[in-house]
Amino acid sequence: MTRHVVAIDNGSQSTKVLVVDEHGAVKASARVGLRPYETPAPGHVVHPGDDVWDSIAAATRVALERFDGDHASIVGVGLCTIRFCRALLRADGSLAEPLLSWMDDRVGRPFDGAPGVERLSTSSGYVAHRLTGEFRDAAANFQGVWPIDQRTWRWSDDPAAYETTGMPRGMLPELVEPGGLLGTVTTDAAQATGLPVGLPVYATANDKAVEALGAGLAHDDELLLSLGTYISSMTIAPGPDSGTAYWTNFGSRPGQYLAESEGIRRGMWTVSWFRSLLTESPPTGPAADTSPVVASQDDLYALEAELSRAAASLPMGSDGVTVVLDWLATADEPTRRGAIVGFSGSQGRAHIHRAILEGIAFTMADHAEAMAAELGRSFSSLLVTGGGAHSDLMLQLAADAFGLPVRRSRVDDAAGIGAAVCAAVGAGLHPSWDAAVARMVGVLPAAEPGGEAPAAARLRAVHRGVRERVRALSAWTAEQGR
Numbered sequence: 001m002t003r004h005v006v007a008i009d010n011g012s013q014s015t016k017v018l019v020v021d022e023h024g025a026v027k028a029s030a031r032v033g034l035r036p037y038e039t040p041a042p043g044h045v046v047h048p049g050d051d052v053w054d055s056i057a058a059a060t061r062v063a064l065e066r067f068d069g070d071h072a073s074i075v076g077v078g079l080c081t082i083r084f085c086r087a088l089l090r091a092d093g094s095l096a097e098p099l100l101s102w103m104d105d106r107v108g109r110p111f112d113g114a115p116g117v118e119r120l121s122t123s124s125g126y127v128a129h130r131l132t133g134e135f136r137d138a139a140a141n142f143q144g145v146w147p148i149d150q151r152t153w154r155w156s157d158d159p160a161a162y163e164t165t166g167m168p169r170g171m172l173p174e175l176v177e178p179g180g181l182l183g184t185v186t187t188d189a190a191q192a193t194g195l196p197v198g199l200p201v202y203a204t205a206n207d208k209a210v211e212a213l214g215a216g217l218a219h220d221d222e223l224l225l226s227l228g229t230y231i232s233s234m235t236i237a238p239g240p241d242s243g244t245a246y247w248t249n250f251g252s253r254p255g256q257y258l259a260e261s262e263g264i265r266r267g268m269w270t271v272s273w274f275r276s277l278l279t280e281s282p283p284t285g286p287a288a289d290t291s292p293v294v295a296s297q298d299d300l301y302a303l304e305a306e307l308s309r310a311a312a313s314l315p316m317g318s319d320g321v322t323v324v325l326d327w328l329a330t331a332d333e334p335t336r337r338g339a340i341v342g343f344s345g346s347q348g349r350a351h352i353h354r355a356i357l358e359g360i361a362f363t364m365a366d367h368a369e370a371m372a373a374e375l376g377r378s379f380s381s382l383l384v385t386g387g388g389a390h391s392d393l394m395l396q397l398a399a400d401a402f403g404l405p406v407r408r409s410r411v412d413d414a415a416g417i418g419a420a421v422c423a424a425v426g427a428g429l430h431p432s433w434d435a436a437v438a439r440m441v442g443v444l445p446a447a448e449p450g451g452e453a454p455a456a457a458r459l460r461a462v463h464r465g466v467r468e469r470v471r472a473l474s475a476w477t478a479e480q481g482r
Contacts, residue, residue, distance in 0.1 A: 003429055004074045006063070006195065007419035008056055010081040010123065011207060012102070012229040013272075015055040016413050017063040019074070020420035022429045024440030026411055027069055030062035038098070043105035046098035052081070052123055053130050060193040076200045078423030079124055079131070079182065080415055083143050083206035086111075087126035089119040093135060099123055102230070103265075107144050108331050110166035120171045124203075131193070131201050132183025139175035140205030140250035146172075150240040153177060153250070176203040177254040179425040179433075202426035204419050205252040208232060208260070213252035214418030215385045215409050216441045223368055223379040225398060227388025231267030231360060233368040234258045235379070245370035252418055253433050259375060261367040265328040268388045270356050275304050278349060308393045311354035316400070316455040318351045320344065322463060323359040324470045335478035339470045357394050361401035361456070362463040368402065382406045383443065385414040392447070399447040400456040410442030417441060 004027065007018040012034070019028040032055045038048045064071070084102035089095060096116040100107050111120060121129070125137030139153045147161035147169075148154070154175060162168055176182055185199040204210045208226055212234055217224045220236045234249070237259035242248045246259045266273075279300060311318075320342040327338040340352065372378060382404040388394045389408045399406045411417050421436045430436035 001070065001073050003427075004067075004069065005420050005423035005427065005429070006060065006074060006077045006199075007416040007423065008060065008077065008079050008081075008127075009207070009210075009413055009416040009419055010052060010056055010127070011415070012082055013269075015052070015059045016416055017056070017059040018411075018413060018416040018420060019063055019067045019069075020417065020440070022424060022439065024411070024417060024420070024442065026416075028063050028067035029413075029416075030059045030066065032059040032062070037101055037103070045101040045103040047101060048098060050095060050098075052099055053127060056127060057192040060195060064194040071196065074196065074199065075429070076202055076423040076427040077131070077185070077195065078202050078204050078419030078421070078426075079128060079138070080204040080207055080210040080419040080422075081123040081127055081141070083122070083141055083208060085123035086144075087121045087123060088114055088117045089121060089126065089129075090116055091118040093119065093126070093129040093133075095126065099126065103328065105331060110145055110164065112166055118171065119173070120167055121173050125173050128182045128201060128203075131185055131189045131195075133186045134183035135173045136176050136182045136203075137173040138182075138203035138205055139177055140203075140209060140252060142175075143206055143249065148175075150248070150250075153254070178203055178205050178252050179254070179422050181426065200427065202423045204422040205250055207415050208234065209250055209252040209258055210418035210422070211385050211415040212258060212418070213421055213437070214411075214414035214416065214441060215383045216437065216443050217258075217383055218437070220375075220377060221380045222383060223372075223381070223402075223404070224383045224385065225364060225368075225402075227268050227360070227384060227386035227394065229267065229269045230263055230265055231364060231386075231388075232263035233261045233364055233371070235371070235375070235377075238375070243371075243374045245367075245374040252422065259371060261364070261371040263367070264325045264360060264363060265330070267325060267360055268386065270323070270325055270327065270360075271304070271353070271388070272300075274352060274356060275300055275307070279303060304391075307350055307353040308391055310348075310350035311357070312393045312396075314350060314354050316358070316452045317459050318355040318358060319347050321347050321351045321355040322466045323352070323355045324467050325356070325359050325363060326467075326470070326474075335475045336471060337474040337477075341466055341470070354393070357391070357397050358401075358459070359463065360388070360394070361397040362460045363467070364398075365401040365460060366464055379404060384408050384446065389446075395447040396450060397456070399449045400453040401460060403449050403453055403457070405445070405449070406447040407443045408446045410444055
């Protein structure tokens with residue numbers, strides 16, 4: 001009997017669940033969207049209610065309902081969730097406050113206490129507790145301010161680390177490496193998700209590292225471009241130390257590290273935002289109801305396809321429109337702002353759509369080039385994953401801007417496949433990580449640098465200058481405001 005695993009991929013905007021066989025074929029899937037973030041106070045960005053768990057439970061139920069194979073062939077669950085989140089928990093493991101998003105200022109600061117909070121974990125630790133009742137978490141999902149030793153993947157032996165982070169050791173979970181056992185599904189979790197009672201749940205890593213695993217990133221001459229809400233580029237790192245043009249992230253294999261360049265904090269979100277603006281209609285109901293009417297998801301996808309077709313016929317440079325994608329400032333540069341520059345009235349919505357995609361490609365090519373220079377290496381190919389990998393135009397712009405051949409995952413959800421690999425290794429379906437990747441991961445050629453690659457190289461420098469001018473203008477404007 002062919003064996004299967006359930007892969008949970010919880011992202012910033014939705015949760016995807018796959019049922020994957022031991023050969024990497026997806027036999028069933030489901031996606032459930034998350035509700036919009038709430039901002040209850042300045043700098044606070046949280047997932048409303050119990051939204052992450054609710055979406056995971058719902059998507060898992062639907063995926064299992066769609067799986068027409070023998071449910072007894074399912075041997076494990078791979079759990080992957082959003083990185084940089086912080087879960088503030090009561091003693092019983094329930095949420096004392098809504099889950100802190102990676103965009104919440106508090107995740108970048110030491111924990112200073114909160115009423116009723118007796119345990120701390122990441123989003124994966126919270127969900128693992130909901131699934132298994134155990135207080136364990138994926139070691140490779142502890143990014144940001146935590147007292148973890150990057151070299152050992154264990155809690156620090158230095159008492160100062162706990163004082164600096166404000167996190168006593170007794171508040172923190174047991175750490176589990178990728179492919180390690182988090183626990184088994186409880187009766188309550190089985191009722192919520194449809195998973196069998198007693199099914200093993202295996203640790204993965206942070207979502208970007210799991211995505212890299214599922215995309216097949218394996219060699220230091222390969223670069224991964226992850227086109228999600230947060231856009232980043234990654235490559236295999238020589239060790240745990242970070243540089244000035246990159247920081248080092250845990251990988252999704254025990255002992256592996258990834259070098260990650262500077263990214264774009266609201267990358268593909270900008271595409272969704274612009275698309276949504278074009279589909280909102282003025283309110284037509286009673287005067288008290290001032291909410292705009294928003295198109296269906298199918299209409300939104302149809303509009304994006306229409307925009308991409310029109311944008312593909314435009315020349316590189318979008319007839320002078322440039323988009324700077326600094327919509328969400330970082331804590332160390334709070335004055336940074338985004339901008340749309342060069343609009344003259346002669347351009348249309350396709351120009352702006354293309355300019356957004358060009359801005360992503362040019363910005364990330366610069367960041368990746370800086371990382372490569374510091375690592376002392378060059379790249380021979382570009383793997384592209386995430387929602388943006390569905391766009392042929394985006395893939396061609398990436399090939400032209402990076403000057404590299406582009407490949408994309410055989411399965412759209414690379415993080416889901418990465419989670420499936422971790423579960424397959426944990427369950428012993430394959431004898432090693434290399435064997436699991438060889439059997440379950442596939443990549444396909446997508447785009448080669450084309451005739452506009454020389455123009456892209458010239459425009460990268462122009463775009464870099466616009467970004468620097470906007471950055472300086474934002475800082476000056478903030479200074480005048482004081």
